[in-house]
Amino acid sequence: MLKAAIAANIALARLDQAAALLPNPTVLINAIPLLEAQASSEIENIVTTTDDLFRHMDDDDAADPATKETLRYRTALRRGFEATAARGVTRRMAEAVCTAIKSREMQLRVLPGTRIVNPATGNIVYSPPEGREVIAEKLTEWERFIHAEDGMDPLVRLAAAHYQFEAIHPFTDGNGRTGRILNVLMLVEAGLLRQPILYLSRYIIANKSDYYRGLLGVTARQDWESWIIFLLNGIRQASDDGVAVIAAIRDLRDDFAQRARLATRGGADSELLAVMFEQPYTRIRTVVDRCGVSRPTATKWLEALVDAGLLADTKIGRDRLFVNRELTDLLVRFSASAQEQG
Incomplete structure (x- = not known):
């Protein structure tokens, strides 16, 4: 885990430095979040094309529903980035990000019965906590963990916090996309990225079964090491890819x-x-x-x-x-x- 964390931190620092040296970094601020939006939405089976996204990036009136929803991810990322600079990553920011993604007010789950199922078999693989007060309490613990000053490597903290957020599953919809936006914003808050330009969702798509297997491994067996190394390797690879495209x-x-x-x-x-x-x-x-x-x-x-x-x-x-x-x-x-x- 230590080796993976060192490699990921070095690669991320190179990405941040490469972006800072680009004569006009706006191209990254516009393009990479849009590609991240496309990939993150694709994980949720919301599929659009890169051409459609770029064509409607500043005017989505004529866009199809999938393109509009994907563009809302980019909007949510920008709003979250602005909020991070002002207040850091918080539960309230998570609610605002999810609201922007879904284009309707998203509050903590109230109704019971939410279950995560295996799409191939239909079997229930996980039952998240229920009750608004319970969920609110767990999100408060999640927020406290994010900001704890205990010397933990920020990337290890990100991996653990991402599992925690997805396990809490606080909203009726949009949890996956909200969690992936929070990943990038935690890096910004930690001072590891000046702009939200890490393109991590494509790594998750390419390793989707390993991603869900890793989350379930923590739930079922407390296998934190495999999960954290998986995400650290993703940060390293996504950072290397980002340097290459810059x-x-x-x-x-x-x-x-x-x-x-x-x-x-x-x-x-x-x-x-x-x-x-x-x-x-x-x-x-x-x-x-x-x-x-x-x-x-x-x-x-x-x-x-x-x-x-x-x-x-x-x-x-x-x-x-x-x-x-x-x-x-x-x-x-x-x-x-x-x-x-x-």
């Missing part, structure tokens, strides 16, 4: 910048390039607002990038979108490779 984004951005300046005859300034990488799908009005240029100028720049093969031009209704396909392809490959490595 390097790839940096290389792509530098190459894209050179080609874009040629295509626009020097018109593509740093702000335009920032827009192209902060979100893969860009609207003309976004360039107008961010770059302080007229609509004809913004249109001319974007069309020049389309002609040069740097962007793809597509329409959603009456709205014209310009897609940084090279960036989306990079992120999709990263997402797929992270799953395969699991």
Whole structure:
């Protein structure tokens, strides 16, 4: 466990440092939480595509229900991140995160009868505690454990706290996604990450049976060691994957910048390039607002990038979108490779 904790801490520190050195870290703050949202929702059988998520990331009115629910995960992560900076990870924050995910007020379970079943066999594998007062008391203990100053490694504490939260199962729905958001926020509160950019859910998808087996092992046999090592290995792998994608984004951005300046005859300034990488799908009005240029100028720049093969031009209704396909392809490959490595 000590070896796994050391390796995970080193990898996480590298991820945080790599993100800090990226010229425009907004691309990570936008993209990685969105991929995390997709993967975390997929664990709950809510399936959408990366294209749909990026296309609707700043306007989900026309999105399908699965895409809307996945985008709410990203919203919940952002709200939780803001709350962590102000108050740290708390029971109240968990309620707010779950409320944002489900888009309705989520309070502690009241009705009895909640059971966790094996989806393959239908057999009951776990019965979480019942009664609002009992659940509230256990969440208070969970919160106290998170903030205890006892010298425990923060990553070991995260693994134990994640089991505790999932075992309490405080809400009627959304517990898994809420717990996975809390994982990242605990790292932020501990000062191990400056931004919520750890992409851990893909590791869980790739090792889904081991994930649930590990949780059940703690419940049935108090096998904490296997569970904690499993999650520590996930943090190490997800951190290594994150460092790799940051390097790839940096290389792509530098190459894209050179080609874009040629295509626009020097018109593509740093702000335009920032827009192209902060979100893969860009609207003309976004360039107008961010770059302080007229609509004809913004249109001319974007069309020049389309002609040069740097962007793809597509329409959603009456709205014209310009897609940084090279960036989306990079992120999709990263997402797929992270799953395969699991």
